[in-house]
Amino acid sequence: MVKNLLMLGTCAGLLSGCYQANTSQTPTPTAYSTSEQQKMQAAHHWDVLAAHEARLITTTLQKHNVPLHVSGGDADTPFYNGYKNLLTSQLVTNGAIVRSTGSGSAQVSFDVNVIEHKDRDSRRKPAGSWTLLATGVVVAAHAVEHWSTPAKLLFPAAIGADIYSGNWIKDTDFEVIITTTVIDKNQIIHSSSNIYYINGGDAQHYAPQENSTSKIRVTDRG
Known part of the structure; x- marks a missing residue:
């Protein structure tokens, strides 16, 4: 009797799980595959983008033999001015x-x-991050047990820092889309868009700041 009740309960649980899995009122959220996106943090990166676009444009010009005039953009920001010259x-x-x-x-x-994102979920650590960290902990623990000189404990930490610190990139909620276009007689003969992460404090390099005014209350009281 008990065995039959257990089997009945198990079947009921499986059926309820199938019901939940196949009767969602909205699409089930899923993540994109792991990808990488570069982060602009220096004027040198603007020059790298300029070199990339110049190669693409000159390749296009092999089909459209026309001279060029770089008109740039309509904003007065460090990026607009710098990228135009570069x-x-x-x-x-x-x-x-x-x-x-x-x-x-x-x-x-x-x-x-x-683009400033207001509501982003936390990003999963790269594959192997915890393994590398655990390995460093194990090495340090081994050193504590077997090494007589405390100063030698710095070596495993230094090696781990040298290997891993070059990959440290601070998370940011800001992105920038840069589209370079070539138009000849109302025909778009080249258009290329690139997306990068940027630091929040650098957003003013790419977009003009909104004019802000202070409101002052004036009264006739002495």
């Missing part, structure tokens, strides 16, 4: 004909979108 230099280096005026030239421009 892209101009890289285009010239790659053999493109770049004019100082827009007359009779294809227009090279770029657009920047800064």
Whole structure:
């Protein structure tokens, strides 16, 4: 009797699990496969992007034999001003004909979108992070037991730091989308978008700050 009740309970539990698994009112959330995205943290990275875009544009120009004029963007920010000059230099280096005026030239421009995420889930640690940490703990424990000189305990920690510290990237809620476009006679002959992480404090390099005004209350009281 008890055996039959246990079997009945087990079957009921399995059926309820199947019911829950196949009757969701909304799609079940799932994660993307692990991917990587680079982080811009220096003007050198702007030059790397400019070199990449210059190579793409000069490849496109093999089909469209037109001179270029880099008009840049319409914002007065460090990135807009710096990237315009860097892209101009890289285009010239790659053999493109770049004019100082827009007359009779294809227009090279770029657009920047800064995104601030307000509600992001925590990101899972890279595969092997805990294993590496555990290995370091084991090595340190072994040193405590077998090494007579306390100063030698610094060596395992230093080795682990040297190996792993180069991969430390601080999490950020800010991203930037940079789109470089070439237009010739109302025809888009090149368009390329790149997405990067940026530090929150660097957002003003890419997007102009909103003008802020202070409200002052004026009364006639003495």
